[in-house]
Amino acid sequence: MSDEIKKGLLGIVVDETTISQVMPDINSLTYRGYAVQDLCEKCNFEEVAYLVLNGDLPKKNQLKKFKKQLEENRNITVNLREIVKHMPKKSHPMDVARTVVSVLGLEDKETDNNSPQANMRKTIRIFAKTPTAIAAFFRARKGKKIITPKKKLSFSENFFHMCFGKVPSKEIVKAFDVSLILYAEHSFNVSTFTARTITSSLSDIHGAITGAIASLKGPLHGGANEEVMHMMNKIKSPINAYKWINNALDKKEVVMGFGHRVYKKGDSRVPTMEKYFKKVAEINKDKKFKKIYDIVKKVMIDKKNIHPNVDYPTGPTYHLMGFDTDFFTPIFVISRITGWAAHIMEQHAANKLIRPLSKYSGPEHRKVMLLNQR
Secondary structure (H helix, E strand, O other): OOOOOOHHHOOOOOOOOOOEEEEOOOOEEEEOOEEHHHHHHHOOHHHHHHHHHHOOOOOHHHHHHHHHHHHHOOOOOHHHHHHHHOOOOOOOHHHHHHHHHHHHHHHOOOOOOOOHHHHHHHHHHHHHHHHHHHHHHHHHOOOOOOOOOOOOOOHHHHHHHHHHOOOOOHHHHHHHHHHHHHHOOOOOOHHHHHHHHHHHOOOOHHHHHHHHHHHHOOOOOOOHHHHHHHHHHHHOOHHHHHHHHHHHHHOOOOOOOEOOOOOOOOOOOHHHHHHHHHHHHHHOOOOHHHHHHHHHHHHHHHHHOOOEOOHHHHHHHHHHHOOOHHHHHHHHHHHHHHHHHHHHHHHHHOOOOOOOOOOOOOOOOOOOOOHHHO
């Protein structure tokens, strides 16, 4: 057996999946064979969530039933609402999201039932309730009254309603829908692999998603969209952009929102998200972030040949929509629940405990000396 170490499991194929892949011939991320660009333009988020979870795009009656299930499960218990209200206001919303899913696991009567049917029912509940709890914290930490969900609103419309008490224009909602579609799934990324690893021990779906959220929090994964916004706020204005990015490159600093382990010719999700970022910027009459975006992108490509990933346009888009920067990754969560759940159910269907080997590089065998002999 080879002793070659593949740090980060780079290049190692550990399993197979039917859920998503990046198709090299079209340089596109695909869900169940559909290019995400097409899904963004022709579907709403609920349709894509159904696709990721069930394997096919829904027919009208299937979509109607799916939406009804989500609407009927949006409310959270008084207990969970009170827990969210009393969380420290300085808590990172990703820590809140992680705790919320744990509490949902405590409250769910089917937590220990890992049958395909129970897992799908639990997925619907987690998917429907988590945005409600996250939106509750969005308001509670500002000292504002928590807003209950509405049944007749779409997934995206309802999240805006619960966060801000109003639903924005159709163009803004569409841009948000697009971001959720692009974030829904991405094969064996670190949080998804975390979820599958936890699942492989036959743990429950709430535990697996809790672990995935903890993984997603890191700035090298989901937290990158927050870091993009922090970077843009440091740059402050387009006038400073050239100097700032060149200085960062001279110092060999990591520029967040650029590069991707899977894409070598640029993240296929970027052109679509960039298009909707610029639409949102136009609606908000914003020129500052759009100009900073273009300058930093150009310098990174020209000087380093490193292209942006989807977090780069998503960060300023969420900012212009009015979301707090530390809520960007929890928005990622409410979308990625679909991908995680699909992978968890796929892992259960053909499970083998994930248990890689390691190469020991510590001290050679040593004898234990008595205390008075040391």
